[in-house]
Amino acid sequence: MTRIINTPLTDEVTCSLHAGDRALINGIIYTGRDAAHKRLAELLERGEKLPFEIKGQIIYYVGPCPAKPGKAIGSAGPTTSGRMDAYTPGLMKIGLKGMIGKGECSKSVIDSIVRHKGVYFAAAGGAGALLAETVKEAEVVAFADLGPEAVFRLKVEKFPVTVIIDTEGKNLYEIGRSQYQK
């Protein structure tokens, strides 16, 4: 069954999502990858305000292609999440609720997801053209100098994801693999 969920996320929604569930996301999500996370962490360290309200929000790990004329965004599939592991617990502590990426997360991120009732989704890796079709608006909200690594505010409609790690810490990558390992 495919669920439809809206952002910002609430505990009620995150707690009802389970590893392996498929969902379509409607609303605003923010992008951020390596360089943007580094800068967000530096802002937090200096006690400064983040360039967007993070409470209940989702960060999508993506560095999109430039938009062709008339399009909101270029191809926009997920990047490998593990590289953001060092920053994620700190962001969840101040209200980040969800992450969209692909690939494994560290134990500290999984613990953080359980503690803060968050959720880790995967979007289809290498399916940037398909995912870009669900992005209706895109606007740079911070770090424009980083080019594709800037923070974009995306308005998405039916953005398809799969729940990888749920609020109980269950992990689809482990569950799925154990079913098919020989």
Place this chain on the structure above:
Amino acid sequence: MRELNVDVITNTVEKLCIESNYFLPQDAKKALEEAVMKEESPIGKDALLNILKNQEIAGRNRVPICQDTGLAVFFIELGQDLRLVGGDFNEAINEGVRRGYKNGYLRKSVVDDPIFLRKNTGDNTPAIIHTTIVKGDKLKITIAPKGGGSENMSALRMLTPSEGVKGIKEFIVETVDRAGSNPCPPVIVGVGIGGTVEMTALIAKKALLRTLGEHNSNPEVAKLENELLEEINNLGIGPQGFGGRITALAVNIETFPAHLASMPVAVNIQCHAARHMTAIL
């Protein structure tokens, strides 16, 4: 002696950059279609169908298959009876990359200083260019844009001869196992065995250019490819790492003579967006 103006190279490279990122090669498409038939996991099958749907959308809308349009890696075969005129050969390729990545709306993914500043060069140069001199008067240009996610999961180990086939297999399977869901499976596993440290890495990358479904011409190596593919698919990682039968579409091994004391092995992981394209001038 035949002459070729380097402007022609720039124009060709521009086109190759764009088209290799928009259109998935037929063999990769066919391998994915076959994988759909073989995959037992419903969520894995669905992931494969999405991958196929994605490349259809990319081709139809003329947009990149994947947002990671990669470092522009080139394999060039330059005929020794061809004279290049009109400018610098490597600069002609880099200019083609600049134009292709700009005019094709491709992502620029190169940072100049890899350690400290990591500032984007803004035009996806420098390209990575491997040139070989061959017989004849033609110029063969192959581009293989390479994304960072799968490249990061690649590995090289200096095995010693006594570790044998067992050691080779363990290292390759371990590398794919450790990569798990990170490199966008189903992957293609390019393997180089033999040579020196740089040669084994280079032939591992070249192995990724081989048409899917073809095997190494040495029957013993071909057998090793089949055995490794089976072992890797028994890992259960599956499409997108969601669990399933198809973790890899192929294992392609290339070999090179080695030092008496050495048996280096390189594993270059390629995601399912196995992009490459060739032009002959």
